[in-house]
Amino acid sequence: MQTFTEENYLKTIYKLSEGSAPVSTNQLAAILNTKAASVTDMLKKLSEKKLIDYTRYYGVTLTEVGKKIAVDVVRRHRLWEYFLVEKLNFKWDEVHDMAEELEHISSTELVDRLDQFMDYPAYDPHGDPIPDKHGRIKHHEFKPISQLDVDESGVISGVREHSPPFLQYLEKLNLMLGNQIRVIEILAYDQSVVLTVNQSENKISISKEAAKNILVTS
Amino acid sequence: MQTFTEENYLKTIYKLSEGSAPVSTNQLAAILNTKAASVTDMLKKLSEKKLIDYTRYYGVTLTEVGKKIAVDVVRRHRLWEYFLVEKLNFKWDEVHDMAEELEHISSTELVDRLDQFMDYPAYDPHGDPIPDKHGRIKHHEFKPISQLDVDESGVISGVREHSPPFLQYLEKLNLMLGNQIRVIEILAYDQSVVLTVNQSENKISISKEAAKNILVTS
DNA sequence: ATAAATTATTAGACTAATCTAAATATTTAT
DNA sequence: ATAAATATTTAGATTAGTCTAATAATTTAT
Numbered sequence A, B: 001m002q003t004f005t006e007e008n009y010l011k012t013i014y015k016l017s018e019g020s021a022p023v024s025t026n027q028l029a030a031i032l033n034t035k036a037a038s039v040t041d042m043l044k045k046l047s048e049k050k051l052i053d054y055t056r057y058y059g060v061t062l063t064e065v066g067k068k069i070a071v072d073v074v075r076r077h078r079l080w081e082y083f084l085v086e087k088l089n090f091k092w093d094e095v096h097d098m099a100e101e102l103e104h105i106s107s108t109e110l111v112d113r114l115d116q117f118m119d120y121p122a123y124d125p126h127g128d129p130i131p132d133k134h135g136r137i138k139h140h141e142f143k144p145i146s147q148l149d150v151d152e153s154g155v156i157s158g159v160r161e162h163s164p165p166f167l168q169y170l171e172k173l174n175l176m177l178g179n180q181i182r183v184i185e186i187l188a189y190d191q192s193v194v195l196t197v198n199q200s201e202n203k204i205s206i207s208k209e210a211a212k213n214i215l216v217t218s
Numbered sequence C: 001a002t003a004a005a006t007t008a009t010t011a012g013a014c015t016a017a018t019c020t021a022a023a024t025a026t027t028t029a030t
Numbered sequence D: 001a002t003a004a005a006t007a008t009t010t011a012g013a014t015t016a017g018t019c020t021a022a023t024a025a026t027t028t029a030t
Helices: A004-017 A025-032 A036-048 A064-086 A096-102 A108-117 A164-172 A208-212 B004-017 B025-031 B036-048 B064-086 B096-102 B108-117 B164-172 B208-213
Strands: A052-055 A059-062 A153-159 A180-186 A193-197 A203-206 A214-217 B052-055 B059-062 B153-159 B180-186 B193-197 B203-206 B214-217
Touching: A004 A025, A004 A036, A004 A059, A004 A064, A025 A036, A025 A059, A036 A052, A059 A064, A064 A096, A064 A108, A153 A164, A193 A208, A208 A214, B004 B025, B004 B036, B004 B059, B004 B064, B025 B036, B025 B059, B036 B052, B059 B064, B064 B096, B064 B108, B153 B164, B164 B208, B208 B214
Parallel strands: none
Antiparallel strands: A052 A059, A153 A180, A153 A214, A180 A193, A193 A203, B052 B059, B153 B180, B153 B214, B180 B193, B193 B203
16 A cells, blocks of 8 residues: 555656656656655655665666556546546646545545446546556557648647646637647748648647647547 | 644544534544544644634534534535445445545535535435535434334434444345334333334334434434 | 766655653542 | 542654755766
């Protein structure tokens, strides 16, 4: 059994390592809103519990056991986000903080029933895949709008940034999951992208940064 | 904002004081599974925060602010219990521990949406009233079976004891909420009660203790 | 290849919540 | 009304997680 805090460290290491790259102390401190010294302390503890492989001055990766826990926290987080949006009608930019708390409710049975209640959703409200009860994750072929060429189109299927202001911005431009976009022009001097949504006449322009953070399937 | 632990103390004081009677250190220690010394420490802290009125060697009562928080924790607990039983199909003896965790999720908006989602239930799965968002509580005229006379009948509407074994026992005897019982006989030597459920032929016998813990309306 | 800059770790201290053991109040029984 | 029993509080220590300041390792730049 892990504490709330331990679960957050494991989840963050999982997300930062994207597979298996070692994660640095400072990276963790930045995301967990804490100090490097605190991170070092916690890494020692998690290492003793054999949830991570930790080499001083080098970095940290998850062990198999640690990864299992991390994936489970991610599963819980995404299922609760889905619940909040689909059942309680919250908007996609409102659910993150609540899910951060709900993800630490410990009962496995509860999460599995919730999963069943919602008919086993595969993606959360931001398009991120929801691991199943065995930790299996569906992987879609996502790519950012910034990698499309002029005249290419795609269906918005995920986002790489989850901050409420960014999500509200997308909502305002109708750049929501499921909508189809087509790239009309890529401006040479700043790589900003001009595109249309759902075949509309209306052309909208988004920055290169934004284009990197919106994921499409073709 | 209170910690998890502070909320548990306030909730327990609220339940033990049944209105406004002062609660003792040892009573709290027993229910909170902790030691009297720890309780004293926490009472000092809650007193400084003006959530309780605490007099050394005498006892503790809630302030108005403390009571508001306590009622809100109770509201959250009972709404989540209702959710677990009505939406996720848990049984009434399975939900307590999960609700103990869920009740500490802080968002007020979340609880209010949950309330709306379930269409504002008035009672939880054990017949306890669910306070509304303003802290108002519906009070029913409950009395224990032990106070009925021979030939009197009533509808089971609540329980005074929430332990899984007791709830499972009631389920086995079909003594579930909503069922009608009639007292056939009260044995003189131990006050055990013989009764029928839903007009059945079948007579069942329960101890005086059990009869005290089952609440009926007439 | 060495100095400077960056990154990470250790040392020592703090807070919240808890504990045991000792001391003190209160209540009960004679 | 006093002794014994019970209930409560204080004193001092412990654990988890965090912090700042000082130190050490590593990387980068010259």
